[in-house]
Structure formats: structure tokens, C-alpha cells
């Protein structure tokens with residue numbers, strides 16, 4: 001079953017109605033629906049049916065995240081993020097949109113890099129270490145779902161090699177599970193609702209991103225083609241699968257944009273405080289999976305008639321500016337390092353203490 005596959009943008013700054021896709025139906029028709037959503041919006045929902053995720057597994061992850069972020073900062077400090085891009089990012093340590101923000105993002109995060117044979121690559125705080133099996137299971141399911149989405153996109157794009165994208169998602173890679181906590185703003189803070197933000201405007205650096213959200217904790221907005229911000233509801237209108245287990249939000253990252261010469265959109269998004277809240281509103285928790293191809297993957301255009309026929313609009317950018325088709329093809333790792341480097345440069349000498357972003 002596929003729900004409300006049409007999708008539409010309300011350009012008056014109203015909520016955006018994105019398509020909901022059920023990936024349990026694998027085939028050309030779903031591939032085309034996925035491609036349409038990725039081309040028009042760069043964002044879509046995946047119904048939890050047929051994803052392999054259960055409400056219990058996702059709930060346990062959010063409980064774990066709450067437990068982790070409730071620890072005193074001094075304890076999390078021992079796991080502070082470093083150049084491996086793994087570990088804890090403290091409150092306001094990351095600035096996703098340095099050009100526009102006056103202070104850091106009102107959030108804290110914890111990045112876990114890819115698991116190899118069920119094992120993380122860096123030591124984890126004991127609250128996480130105690131639940132390694134669950135963490136590995138969650139990460140593996142994220143990978144599987146991303147593989148299916150990538151295969152459907154390849155089908156939609158009529159790529160000559162059907163597993164083109166998924167087969168390039170090898171290890172080592174920049175794949176990351178990121179736990180996020182956006183606290184409510186305490187009354188005594190100097191936060192200014194007109195300028196301060198939970199996560200500044202950015203596009204994601206990988207191939208695709210999965211976002212798990214909690215009912216009643218909205219805040220994500222995407223930038224539409226006419227430069228307005230459209231809120232994305234956690235549970236879209238007409239979604240009948242569950243009121244307690246939201247669909248998984250998927251967005252296209254920079255690498256798929258390069259791979260398709262901008263045909264798929266790596267859409268800019270941000271997280272804002274609830275507009276109707278008196279101050280900072282309630283806490284928000286989210287879990288993000290950033291999917292990346294193997295480090296050595298060259299970002300050359302995929303062999304697809306549709307991509308070859310695609311021409312960029314005047315002045316349009318591919319990925320995060322530039323474009324693999326117009327310059328020397330860069331690798332997935334080079335792209336990731338470039339984007340992390342930009343953050344380090346901004347932080348200058350405090351780089352080792354700053355938060356970075358996949």
C-alpha cells in the first residue's frame with residue numbers, strides 16, 4: 001500500500017505534504033514514486049511497514065538516548081568528538097550555518113561511526129556499551145533500509161546496473177548513527193526566538209539520511225525551491241499506520257546529488273523551536289542515520305539515460321556547490337573531509353573541542 005503519493009508544497013510557508021512510500025512493494029512503480037519524491041522535494045516518508053523496524057526497537061533507542069544525554073556533561077566529556085567525527089558534541093558546540101548564526105545550535109549530539117562485525121570503532125559510554133546488541137541491530141536495519149531505498153532509486157533512474165548505488169556502500173565509510181537532544185530553553189537563557197535555532201540550515205553530506213522522530217516533537221523545516229521554509233509534520237495528514245510510531249523521514253544527501261548531476265536534490269533543512277511555544281517549547285529528541293558509500297567511491301555520474309538527459313537549471317548548484325560532472329570526480333571521503341574541514345576552519349584553534357557534522 002502506498003499512501004498519498006502525490007505530495008505538494010504550500011508556498012505560503014505552510015506545512016509541506018510529502019509522499020509516503022511503502023518499501024515492502026519492491027518494483028518499478030515504487031521506484032518511480034521514490035524518484036519523483038527525490039527529484040521534486042529531496043524528502044519523503046517511508047511507512048514503517050516492511051522496514052524491519054519495530055516500535056519497540058525505536059522506543060528503546062530513544063530511551064537510551066534520553067539516558068545518555070541526562071548524564072552529567074563531565075561524564076560525556078570523556079567521549080568528546082574528535083577528528084574521527086565520532087563521540088559527543090556538547091550544547092551549542094556545533095554551528096551548522098556559521099554564516100547566519102550568532103550562537104551554536106541549541107542541541108547536543110552523540111555520533112557513533114559504522115559498526116564492523118557488530119562492533120563500534122570507538123569506546124562508548126557504559127549506558128550505550130551495555131546495549132551494544134541493540135545498537136548493532138538498529139544500525140544494521142538502517143543499512144538494510146538504505147540499501148533498499150538506493151535500489152529503488154536506481155530502478156526509478158533506470159540505471160544500467162541495478163545495484164549501482166547499494167553495491168558501492170562498502171566499508172570503511174562515513175556511515176554514522178547520531179543521537180540528538182534539543183532541550184527546552186530555560187527561562188534565564190539569552191535565547192532570541194527570532195534568530196536562534198536548534199539546528200542551522202544545512203544539507204547532509206552522505207548519500208541518504210534516515211530521520212526517526214517522536215510524535216508531538218516537531219521542528220524540522222525544509223527550504224523550498226522558492227526560498228521559503230516549510231515545516232515538515234512528524235506524522236503527515238492521512239497517515240493511518242500508527243499515531244505513536246511515526247514514519248521514517250528520508251532525505252537525499254550531497255552525494256546522490258553529485259551522482260545524478262543534481263537531478264536528485266540534496267535539500268537544505270533546519271530545526272526550529274516550536275513557533276507557538278512561550279519560550280523554547282518542549283525537549284525534542286531525534287535519531288539520524290547518515291548513510292555513506294565506501295570512502296574510495298568516485299562520484300561520477302551514474303550510467304542512466306535519465307541522468308544523461310538531465311540538464312541543470314541556470315545557476316543551480318549540485319550537492320553542496322560545485323559538481324562532480326563539471327570537475328575532477330572527487331571521492332566520498334574527500335567530500336566528507338572537505339565539509340568537515342569547513343567546520344574546523346570556522347572553529348579555528350578550538351577545532352578539537354568543536355562539534356562537527358556528517
Ligand SMILES: O=C(O)CCC(=O)C(=O)O
Pocket residue numbers: 178180199204211220269270271286287288
Ligand atoms: O533532528 C532533526 O530533526 C534533524 C537533524 C539534522 O538535520 C541533522 O543532524 O543533519
Ligand SMILES: [Fe+2]
Pocket residue numbers: 202203204269
Ligand atoms: Fe540534516
